[in-house]
Amino acid sequence: AYLLRLWKVIVRRIKKEPSPCDIYEESDMIIRTIRDIFTGDVDAIHIDQPEAYERAKEFLNLVMPRYVNRLHLYEGKEPLFQKYKSESEIAKINQRKVPLREGGSIVIDQPEALVAIDVNSGSFRKDDNADETAYQLNMAAAREIARQLRLRDLGGVIVNDFIDMRRERHRRGVERALHDAMKRDRARTKVLRTSPFGLIEMTRQRIRPSLKTSVYGDCPCCSG
Numbered sequence: 296a297y298l299l300r301l302w303k304v305i306v307r308r309i310k311k312e313p314s315p316c317d318i319y320e321e322s323d324m325i326i327r328t329i330r331d332i333f334t335g336d337v338d339a340i341h342i343d344q345p346e347a348y349e350r351a352k353e354f355l356n357l358v359m360p361r362y363v364n365r366l367h368l369y370e371g372k373e374p375l376f377q378k379y380k381s382e383s384e385i386a387k388i389n390q391r392k393v394p395l396r397e398g399g400s401i402v403i404d405q406p407e408a409l410v411a412i413d414v415n416s417g418s419f420r421k422d423d424n425a426d427e428t429a430y431q432l433n434m435a436a437a438r439e440i441a442r443q444l445r446l447r448d449l450g451g452v453i454v455n456d457f458i459d460m461r462r463e464r465h466r467r468g469v470e471r472a473l474h475d476a477m478k479r480d481r482a483r484t485k486v487l488r489t490s491p492f493g494l495i496e497m498t499r500q501r502i503r504p505s506l507k508t509s510v511y512g513d514c515p516c517c518s519g
Contacts, residue, residue: 296358297330297357297358300357301319305318322354323350325342325347325350325351326350326354329351329354329355330354330358333359334479335362336479337365338365339366339367340365340366340367341367341368341369341375341379342367342368342369343368343369343370343374343375345368348366348368351366352366388443388446388447388506389506389507389510391403391404393439393443395432395435395436395439396435397431397432397435398416398417398432399414399415399416399417399435399436400414400415400417401413401414401415401436401439401440401443402415403447403449405449405505405507408452409451409452409453409454410449410451410452410453410454411453411454411456412440412443412453412454412455412456413456414432414433414436414455414456414457414458416428416429416432416458426460426461426462426465429457429458429459429465430460430462430465430468430469432458433457433458433460433469433472434468434469434472436457437455437457437469437472437473437476438472438476440455440473440476441473441476441477441479441480442476444477444499446506447505447506447507448502448503448504448505448506449499449505450500450501450502450505451498451499451501452497452498453496453497454494454495454496455473455494455495455496455497456493456494457469457489457493457494457495458493459493460493466489469489469495470486470488470489473486473495473497474486477497477499480499482499482500482501482502483499483500484497484498484499484500485497485498
């Protein structure tokens with residue numbers, strides 16, 4: 296409905312305006328973000344600038360009126376990014392090692408041909424039971440892997456090296472957890488079964504260059 300409305304506006308401009316003229320201009324960053332990323336799963340949108348808030352409200356009223364009540368104007372004294380710890384999350388996006396809330400970590404490497412993700416247990420322990428410890432950590436890692444893939448916009452072939460688990464039901468549980476966590480992703484994904492080596496291979500649609508490729512360039516001296 297939004298695209299049809301937009302197309303009709305463009306056609307009207309073509310007929311009415313003398314050429315040359317602009318018939319379409321891409322929306323600003325806030326409108327693009329709401330348009331491309333916002334779904335019913337998002338609980339709230341906070342904007343700290345009144346003008347931007349009004350633009351976003353107008354857009355939501357036009358396109359998704361039932362979600363207008365989820366839009367909030369932030370008027371607190373503490374900076375918005377500081378209050379919701381966004382700065383630290385942005386810093387983590389560029390780090391190779393990502394700590395897990397429950398303990399342990401995942402390590403993300405991005406060579407030329409694929410993305411390799413390794414799950415490390417660190418000091419995480421669960422009831423002195425090695426298999427249960429591996430299962431609980433792998434479940435947490437599966438959710439974080441799906442989140443990091445979205446944040447970093449990683450695509451192509453992805454190989455996840457989870458901690459070895461002996462029980463078949465634990466392996467299937469981790470597969471389901473990864474599959475369910477990837478449902479929030481707008482990119483097309485395919486998750487395979489656990490291999491005999493304990494690896495879960497998957498593919499994710501490559502929509503645009505990854506965040507790392509967009510932000511960093513290779514050093515001409517050391518190729519770092």
